[in-house]
Amino acid sequence: MKTLKHLLTLILSLFFVGCNISPQPIDYGNDGCHFCKMTIVDKIHAAEIVTKKGKVYKFDATECMIHFLEDFDTSEVGLFLSNNYTEPEVLIDANKATFLISKNVPSPMGAFLSAFKNKVDAEKVQSEKGGTLYNWEELKLHLK
Template sequence: MKQFTILLFVVLCVAIGCSVGPKPIDYGHVGCHYCSMTIVDKQHAAQLVTEKGKVYNFDAIECMMNHLKDENEATIALFLVNDFEQPGELVDATMATYLISGNIPSPMGEYLSAFAQEGAAVKTMEKQDGELFTWVAMKKRFKF
């Protein structure tokens, strides 16, 4: 019985440890997987989660996009970006609307922000100028 209990404990630990889902970004303490810069900006950070549950954090959306050039997208379960309107809130990157505006700097200088709601992106663009993109258009822009 003791061996069964130990085996059950090990199986549960493995199952819980390999869960596929977003993980909170430890702002100010964790570094960007792509450029190693400490992640502090809650409006521009991004995250990838693999099918196996491994999490990659990025200080800027452009770092995530550059990382994806060399990544097999089929191994990625979740593509996440911070919602510019709700700092620190990760949203589905494939459904987000992107704004490149020279009036809104991002950590790596691409002036790239993401919005969970297209309407919020449009309103921000009307105030700040710039150009809107979809996920597909962003992938083309970053050439992958």
């Protein structure tokens, strides 16, 4: 009976470890964009999707992530992540982010799109560089 209990505990532990939905660090200069296949080098504009099963898709820009969604079942997504413009390499929840499209802030795929953890930071850069602010839902509609 004790052996069965230990076996069940082990199986459940492996199940939950295998379904971990957390971001993976992007290996800049080595990882490729899942959408456009370019090598991810820009530490300010990269993005990532983590599915509910823990599979990770990496992108060189948020616009690639959005275009990838056109042929992807979004009900499978656990996390949408974008790099925070003010903290390079830091992934933030795209659902809560504020996005700026400004011709004065280039991004890898030419959408001039940057993500910000909070609206205050986005508004500060907008006041310096110009452009338009979007939330996640507005951005997806704008880029379709």
